Structures are given as C-alpha cells and as structure tokens.
Amino acid sequence: MKISSPMEVWKYLPGTNCKECGEKTCLAFASLLLERKKKLEDCPPLFDPLAKSKYGEKGRKLAELLAPEVREVEIGVGERAVKIGGEDVLHRHERTFFNRTALAYDVWDTMPEAELRARVRRISEWQKFYVGEFLRLDAVAVRSVSDDAERFAECVRQVSEETDLPLVLCSFDARVVEAGLKLAGVAERRPLIYAATERNWREFLGLAKQFEVPVTLFSENLDTLNRLALTFSLAGVKDLVLDPGTQPVGAGLEESFSKFVRLRRAGIEGEEKGKEVAFPLMAVPMTTWVGLAREARENEGNSETLEASYWEAILADLFILKYADIMILHSTEPHSLIPVRTLVANIYTDPRRPVSVNPGLKAVGNPSESSPLFVTTNFALTYYTVESDISSNKIDSFLVVADTDGLGVEAAVAGGQLNAEVMKETLESFAVAEKVKHKTVVLPGLAARISGETEDATGWKVVVGPRDSGQIPGWLEKNWPPE
Numbered sequence: 065m066k067i068s069s070p071m072e073v074w075k076y077l078p079g080t081n082c083k084e085c086g087e088k089t090c091l092a093f094a095s096l097l098l099e100r101k102k103k104l105e106d107c108p109p110l111f112d113p114l115a116k117s118k119y120g121e122k123g124r125k126l127a128e129l130l131a132p133e134v135r136e137v138e139i140g141v142g143e144r145a146v147k148i149g150g151e152d153v154l155h156r157h158e159r160t161f162f163n164r165t166a167l168a169y170d171v172w173d174t175m176p177e178a179e180l181r182a183r184v185r186r187i188s189e190w191q192k193f194y195v196g197e198f199l200r201l202d203a204v205a206v207r208s209v210s211d212d213a214e215r216f217a218e219c220v221r222q223v224s225e226e227t228d229l230p231l232v233l234c235s236f237d238a239r240v241v242e243a244g245l246k247l248a249g250v251a252e253r254r255p256l257i258y259a260a261t262e263r264n265w266r267e268f269l270g271l272a273k274q275f276e277v278p279v280t281l282f283s284e285n286l287d288t289l290n291r292l293a294l295t296f297s298l299a300g301v302k303d304l305v306l307d308p309g310t311q312p313v314g315a316g317l318e319e320s321f322s323k324f325v326r327l328r329r330a331g332i333e334g335e336e337k338g339k340e341v342a343f344p345l346m347a348v349p350m351t352t353w354v355g356l357a358r359e360a361r362e363n364e365g366n367s368e369t370l371e372a373s374y375w376e377a378i379l380a381d382l383f384i385l386k387y388a389d390i391m392i393l394h395s396t397e398p399h400s401l402i403p404v405r406t407l408v409a410n411i412y413t414d415p416r417r418p419v420s421v422n423p424g425l426k427a428v429g430n431p432s433e434s435s436p437l438f439v440t441t442n443f444a445l446t447y448y449t450v451e452s453d454i455s456s457n458k459i460d461s462f463l464v465v466a467d468t469d470g471l472g473v474e475a476a477v478a479g480g481q482l483n484a485e486v487m488k489e490t491l492e493s494f495a496v497a498e499k500v501k502h503k504t505v506v507l508p509g510l511a512a513r514i515s516g517e518t519e520d521a522t523g524w525k526v527v528v529g530p531r532d533s534g535q536i537p538g539w540l541e542k543n544w545p546p547e
C-alpha cells in the first residue's frame with residue numbers, strides 16, 4: 065500500500081459526503097478503506113458508469129495506491145474460504161498483519177477410505193476456544209502418493225464429500241492434478257494447485273488458465289522461482305503462491321529460512337523488479353516426516369513419530385514468524401497442532417488494538433440476588449481468565465465487565481481507564497442494583513487502590529478480592545457473604 069493516511073485517501077474520493085457508502089463523510093470512509101473494512105466498490109459514485117468520466121480515473125489511481133504490497137490470494141469459496149498474503153509490512157508492529165497463516169493438513173490417496181474420511185472430518189471439525197474465539201484449521205491438502213490420476217481423483221471426490229474446507233491439490237504431475245480438477249464441482253471450489261516447477265510449468269499454466277484456480281510455483285532456486293512468477297504473471301495468471309522449499313534441518317533449514325526472508329523483503333521493500341515475487345509464500349513443515357518409514361509414520365506414539373511431530377511444530381512456528389502465508393502440515397496430534405494454531409492466533413492480532421470483549425453484566429452459572437458480584441475489565445485475556453476461574457469452580461455469580469478500552473486491570477488502574485467514576489458509570493449503565501440486593505461489589509485485588517473512592521462515588525460497599533482470580537474460591541470461603 066503506497067498510501068497511509070485517511071487525508072491522502074480522501075483526496076481521491078468524490079468528497080460529496082453523499083452517504084451512499086453507509087458512512088457520514090468521505091473522510092470516515094477513507095479511514096475504513098485504509099483498515100480494509102470497506103472496499104472501493106462500496107462507494108457507488110466512484111464506480112457509477114455515468115460518473116465514470118468524473119471519478120473513474122481517481123478510482124483507478126486509488127485502487128493502485130491501496131493495493132497491498134504482497135498480492136492477496138483467495139483459496140476456496142463460501143464461508144470457509146481463506147485469504148492469504150495481502151501484507152504491507154515486514155514487522156507486525158509497523159502496522160498490522162492482515163491475513164493469518166493458513167494451515168492445511170494433509171491426506172493422501174493411498175489411505176483406506178474409512179480412515180481418509182475420518183481424518184478429513186477431524187481436520188474439518190477441529191476447534192479450540194481461545195481468548196474469545198474458536199480456533200479452526202483452514203484447508204485440506206490432498207497429496208498424490210500413488211501417482212495414479214484415477215486414484216487421486218477418487219480421493220479428491222471423497223474429501224470433497226466430507227468437507228467444505230478449501231483444498232490444496234498436490235502432485236508434480238499435471239495429469240494427476242487435472243484429474244482432480246475435472247471432477248464435478250471441484251474447480252468451482254477454487255482449490256490451490258501444487259505445484260508448477262521448471263519442468264512442468266507449461267502444463268500447470270494451462271490448468272491455472274483453464275480452470276481459473278490459484279497455483280503454487282515451486283523451486284529451491286530463487287532465480288528460477290522469480291522467472292516462473294514472471295512467466296505466469298505475463299501470461300495473465302496472477303493468483304500465485306511461491307514455495308522456495310522447506311528443508312527440515314541443519315544448513316538446509318537455515319538456507320530455507322533465509323529464502324523466505326529474502327522473498328518477503330523483496331516483495332515489500334523491493335522496487336519494480338522485486339515485485340515479481342510479491343506473492344504469498346508457502347512453507348511445508350511436513351518435510352520433517354520425509355525419510356521416516358511408512359510403518360514408523362503410521363505407528364503413532366513411537367519415539368520417531370513423536371520426534372517428527374514435535375519437530376514439525378517447531379518448523380511451523382519458525383515459518384509462522386517469517387513469513388509463511390500458508391503451510392502444509394501432517395501431525396494432528398494435540399502436542400503439535402495446538403501450539404502451531406495458537407501461535408498463528410497470537411501473531412495475527414492487530415497490535416494497535418487490545419483484544420477485547422463487550423462490556424456488560426454477565427451471569428455465571430445461575431446467580432441469585434444474594435450471589436457475589438465480581439468486577440473485571442474488558443481485556444479479553446483478563447475476562448476469559450476470570451470467567452473461567454469462576455465458572456470452572458461452579459460459583460454462581462455476576463461478573464460486571466467495565467469498559468477499559470481493552471486494558472487489563474493493573475494497566476487500566478494506572479492509566480485511569482478504571483477509576484471510581486468508571487465504576488459508577490458501569491454499575492449504573494448495566495443496572496446492576498436490580499440484580500443483587502446486597503449492594504456489595506468485589507473489586508479485583510489489583511484495583512485495591514481505587515476501593516475507597518469507589519465506595520464514595522457509588523454508594524456501594526466495596527470489598528477487595530484476590531489479586532489472582534485463581535484464588536477466588538478460597539477467598540470466597542472466608543469472605544462471602546460479607547458482614
């Protein structure tokens with residue numbers, strides 16, 4: 065993106081404040097455009113054919129200026145489609161990353177059908193609640209092991225029947241990939257095909273054009289990768305993903321890592337020339353399993369499998385940090401999968417905004433009018449920790465969540481986002497007095513210093529709870545009901 069302030073964007077908008085975009089002013093729309101919460105198409109005057117002569121040129125120029133440095137590629141369709149790439153910065157703190165690393169887990173065409181279907185369902189349905197959202201997996205990578213086009217097509221058919229997740233169709237043989245794409249409905253699901261190389265690029269270019277699907281280019285030689293990207297782009301195929309190879313250990317790993325950094329640096333900071341590789345990057349941490357005998361791979365729990373699954377997670381974590389936009393993985397063991405998915409969730413939050421929940425009054429369990437009333441802030445991590453400590457100990461209670469701009473208790477008290485006035489406003493706006501008859505509120509221990517002034521400002525009795533919500537059960541036994 066070559067433009068960074070709402071005022072710069074505003075200069076290219078019609079400036080009529082007509083509100084057709086749903087915003088009160090063009091400037092408000094400009095801010096949302098920069099945040100990618102609105103699209104240019106949401107401003108009808110810019111795209112109105114009748115107004116073309118007036119604003120069309122500005123619209124085209126603005127589209128160019130707003131385009132992300134790394135091309136954004138969409139894989140799949142519908143609710144579970146994923147966008148990868150589309151990044152503008154090398155480091156998250158410079159602004160934010162926009163699209164999370166997509167995690168594709170593999171299945172292969174020599175799997176027995178029942179096992180295949182069960183694994184696809186497991187990938188498709190896996191979810192874990194974490195700081196206010198369900199983490200899920202993003203795609204299924206269907207690998208050809210047999211090199212048999214018919215067998216691969218049959219495998220793709222079975223996978224498609226089991227999931228609406230995006231697919232990655234993997235083979236270096238274009239005939240095999242084509243057999244999968246020709247199945248009814250598969251190409252329409254916009255799978256990513258993997259992979260065009262120096263040898264087979266003509267066939268893969270043909271497939272990408274014929275079926276209008278994104279395509280991965282693979283070469284461990286960056287010059288070759290660059291040439292392939294240029295060739296495909298010039299041929300009109302621009303939804304590309306680059307795989308520079310993922311060596312799992314030693315000097316090879318160091319070299320792979322360095323290629324990811326060089327490619328992303330060229331994509332974001334490079335002049336016109338570097339832009340030839342400004343595409344999303346793919347890492348394949350499952351290379352850690354290569355060389356492991358099939359029996360060892362399938363015998364889950366043996367030491368080789370355990371080591372491979374741990375090492376795969378380490379590789380994945382490395383490439384989540386720099387700069388994989390999509391990865392193909394194998395181990396669905398919790399000790400491998402959970403750290404990987406959690407790291408993706410943590411890296412791809414917007415550093416400019418704390419992760420927060422809505423303020424309000426929440427009932428935990430089945431509280432009555434004599435149940436305890438706890439206070440917390442709307443920083444998501446704080447809220448879910450407190451809520452979980454109370455609910456897992458089956459304490460029927462009320463939890464009032466103050467709006468502290470997403471800050472935790474200690475920071476909010478220090479910064480003034482949690483003070484006596486805020487407490488008064490919180491208790492009144494959520495009509496807390498209608499829910500409890502005791503008029504006693506339990507402040508977190510970390511907010512002890514505002515207890516006196518809160519009592520004065522609100523007229524409620526304030527008792528100071530523990531500093532750590534994990535100690536609430538023991539604290540309640542001694543302190544509730546209040547005297």
Ligand code: SF4
Nearest residue numbers: 081082083085090107
């Ligand atoms: S629709 Fe376009 S011209 Fe109208 S207010 Fe929105 S940005 Fe401005």
